[in-house]
Amino acid sequence: MTKVLVPTVCPYCGAGCGFYVAAERERAIGIEYMLDHPVSQGALCAKGNAALEILYHPDRLTTPLKRKGEGWARISWPEALDLVAKGLSQARKKHGPRSLAFLSSSKCSNEENYLMQKLARLLGSPHIDNCARLCHAPSVVGLNRTLGAAGMTNPIPDIASSRCIFIIGSNLAENHPVISRWIHRAKDRGATVIVADPRATPTSWMADVFLQLEPGTDVALLNGMAHVIINEGLINREYIVQKTKGFEALVQAAKDFTPQRTAEITGIAPEDIVRAARAYATSPASAILYSMGITQHSTGTDNVQAISNLALICGQMGRPGTGVMPLRGQNNVQGACDMGALKEFYPGYKRADDPNTIRYFREAWNATDLPPGPGLTAMEMIKAAGRGEIKAMYILGEDPANSDPCSEHVRQALGNLDFLVVQDIFMTATAQLADVVLPGAVWAEKEGSYTNTERRVQWSHKAIEPPGEGRSDSEIICDVARSLG
Numbered sequence: 001m002t003k004v005l006v007p008t009v010c011p012y013c014g015a016g017c018g019f020y021v022a023a024e025r026e027r028a029i030g031i032e033y034m035l036d037h038p039v040s041q042g043a044l045c046a047k048g049n050a051a052l053e054i055l056y057h058p059d060r061l062t063t064p065l066k067r068k069g070e071g072w073a074r075i076s077w078p079e080a081l082d083l084v085a086k087g088l089s090q091a092r093k094k095h096g097p098r099s100l101a102f103l104s105s106s107k108c109s110n111e112e113n114y115l116m117q118k119l120a121r122l123l124g125s126p127h128i129d130n131c132a133r134l135c136h137a138p139s140v141v142g143l144n145r146t147l148g149a150a151g152m153t154n155p156i157p158d159i160a161s162s163r164c165i166f167i168i169g170s171n172l173a174e175n176h177p178v179i180s181r182w183i184h185r186a187k188d189r190g191a192t193v194i195v196a197d198p199r200a201t202p203t204s205w206m207a208d209v210f211l212q213l214e215p216g217t218d219v220a221l222l223n224g225m226a227h228v229i230i231n232e233g234l235i236n237r238e239y240i241v242q243k244t245k246g247f248e249a250l251v252q253a254a255k256d257f258t259p260q261r262t263a264e265i266t267g268i269a270p271e272d273i274v275r276a277a278r279a280y281a282t283s284p285a286s287a288i289l290y291s292m293g294i295t296q297h298s299t300g301t302d303n304v305q306a307i308s309n310l311a312l313i314c315g316q317m318g319r320p321g322t323g324v325m326p327l328r329g330q331n332n333v334q335g336a337c338d339m340g341a342l343k344e345f346y347p348g349y350k351r352a353d354d355p356n357t358i359r360y361f362r363e364a365w366n367a368t369d370l371p372p373g374p375g376l377t378a379m380e381m382i383k384a385a386g387r388g389e390i391k392a393m394y395i396l397g398e399d400p401a402n403s404d405p406c407s408e409h410v411r412q413a414l415g416n417l418d419f420l421v422v423q424d425i426f427m428t429a430t431a432q433l434a435d436v437v438l439p440g441a442v443w444a445e446k447e448g449s450y451t452n453t454e455r456r457v458q459w460s461h462k463a464i465e466p467p468g469e470g471r472s473d474s475e476i477i478c479d480v481a482r483s484l485g
């Protein structure tokens with residue numbers, strides 16, 4: 001029997017490394033490296049190398065299940081789809097479409113996310129969200145507001161051309177190991193690396209300047225650096241005049257953040273703040289990389305905006321080796337957001353509160369009516385379920401009962417629903433609370449596109465069949481939609 005090499009995309013982080021699944025007799029037998037992949041160039045980290053482990057895991061879900069007393073009963077697909085259709089439509093009929101909420105998945109493909117948000121909105125619910133809400137939603141808002149687009153400004157291989165790399169709130173050496181290879185490449189060419197993090201990490205070991213700031217003082221640090229750059233005349237005046245607006249407001253905002261005052265707030269020595277600011281502003285090509293250490297704050301959007309401001313006043317934009325680079329966690333956070341699995345945006349970041357958006361999609365989807373947004377965030381859905389306002393939920397590939405804060409509260413709230421359907425590959429803590437559980441498929445068992453952190457859209461091919469009666473998630477969503485009529 002011939003071995004086939006199926007090109008796929010790693011499912012474990014936003015770097016989007018490519019590799020081949022080697023399959024023989026319908027079975028995955030190993031991984032082959034993809035030497036010509038533009039990001040990974042034949043490399044994979046420990047997570048990518050272990051990607052096949054999940055395929056034949058003994059705990060995978062293999063049939064649809066329905067709750068029966070304290071346990072579970074295996075059921076057929078027609079019965080499962082019928083139960084899901086009844087559960088969702090009964091809540092809709094009795095309590096209105098806004099009593100339904102949908103949680104999509106940043107681990108699923110673009111097509112699956114597009115279908116999920118479309119299903120929610122065609123049923124009349126504005127309540128659609130994905131776990132980007134807990135990681136990079138501040139990037140969506142902050143980058144849209146400052147740069148006009150919610151994504152990385154430069155491709156990952158561009159990092160090798162940087163002469164100064166400022167990493168803030170990111171332990172990328174452990175979380176995005178293949179991206180850190182590009183930083184080492186830049187460092188080998190003489191780049192200066194600045195790392196700002198409250199913790200010393202394997203990423204800070206790469207730093208020429210390590211800014212060990214107090215947690216939650218990122219805006220002060222960034223404003224302090226802006227203060228030095230403005231005061232020392234290191235701004236790119238031509239770029240500011242031609243490409244930006246609001247510079248005077250930033251001058252005012254940064255004016256009190258002297259190195260001394262910034263040092264008092266952040267705990268970083270004033271001379272290190274000055275050194276970092278000068279290195280970033282004066283290098284011929286500086287890039288800023290950040291992750292959830294920036295976004296997972298109550299001031300996450302402010303943090304992102306302060307990063308953009310720093311890049312803009314120095315004109316460190318629009319050239320190789322420059323730019324602002326949010327490093328996404330899950331493999332398809334970028335795509336799930338692009339596809340409109342967000343409470344405030346329809347696909348393509350069309351504002352859900354704009355009547356033109358509603359008009360456009362009503363026509364495109366041949367729908368009589370669509371709900372304007374914004375709907376509820378992922379966390380607000382859970383709270384609303386606890387209050388009895390959300391009556392039915394459809395959760396795809398997410399496990400809020402395990403991963404959200406206050407998990408006991410989440411469990412109680414989900415237990416309060418009239419109907420919960422969970423589509424997943426394992427019997428997660430959330431699935432254990434469901435009325436119906438649908439067995440989905442992992443990346444190698446279905447085809448679809450994924451958008452990595454640099455907005456590279458990559459097609460991942462199907463290598464093998466899902467286990468048992470598991471099915472591709474897009475097929476399941478379409479069948480649920482058909483069952484609902």
Ligand code: SF4
Binds near residue numbers: 175
């Ligand atoms: S860096 Fe990310 S995408 Fe690349 S192999 Fe590791 S987990 Fe997979």
